[in-house]
Amino acid sequence: MSFRKSLGAAIVFSFAAAMAQSGATITRTFLVGLGSTETAQIAVVNLAPAPSSGPVASCAGSIGFFNAAGTAIGTATVFTLGTGQAASARLPFTSAGASGVRAVIRGVVTFTRTSGSGVTCTPAATLDTFDSSTGVTVHRYAGEEAISPDM
Numbered sequence: 001m002s003f004r005k006s007l008g009a010a011i012v013f014s015f016a017a018a019m020a021q022s023g024a025t026i027t028r029t030f031l032v033g034l035g036s037t038e039t040a041q042i043a044v045v046n047l048a049p050a051p052s053s054g055p056v057a058s059c060a061g062s063i064g065f066f067n068a069a070g071t072a073i074g075t076a077t078v079f080t081l082g083t084g085q086a087a088s089a090r091l092p093f094t095s096a097g098a099s100g101v102r103a104v105i106r107g108v109v110t111f112t113r114t115s116g117s118g119v120t121c122t123p124a125a126t127l128d129t130f131d132s133s134t135g136v137t138v139h140r141y142a143g144e145e146a147i148s149p150d151m
Helices: 003-009
Strands: 015-019 025-035 038-046 059-067 072-081 086-092 102-112 123-131 137-144
Touching (some): 025 038, 059 086, 072 086, 102 123
Antiparallel strands (some): 038 086, 059 102, 123 137
16 A cells, blocks of 8 residues: 555544543544545453452443534444443445545544442553455554553
């Protein structure tokens, strides 16, 4: 695969993690260019260890995709993840509602939990773009952040 095609697959990437003032929400944003032959997939996992006592580790949230105008594409995927569990959502270019051979999309993952519950959530999220025909990964973007059980 040429450098130009690789660059064209994901020219812009943004990864932002921000704790809301209430302390109960983390949002991750992935901004990526998606080529006409590609699919974007966001995967999330709860990396929190199983506690020996107390509340079971749990992450709840959603995965959504938005176009360059900020309009939601389709319906968000809602999840609740115990220790080691994962969820994902895909967006093929053909479902992005774009014209032409390229579209800028934004993937958003939101994790929430009840403040002061003592429930541990250690989320990690990745965004992959891959060739829709062959399944070959073009790009991967990743990150993780722990949510303190004291929140």
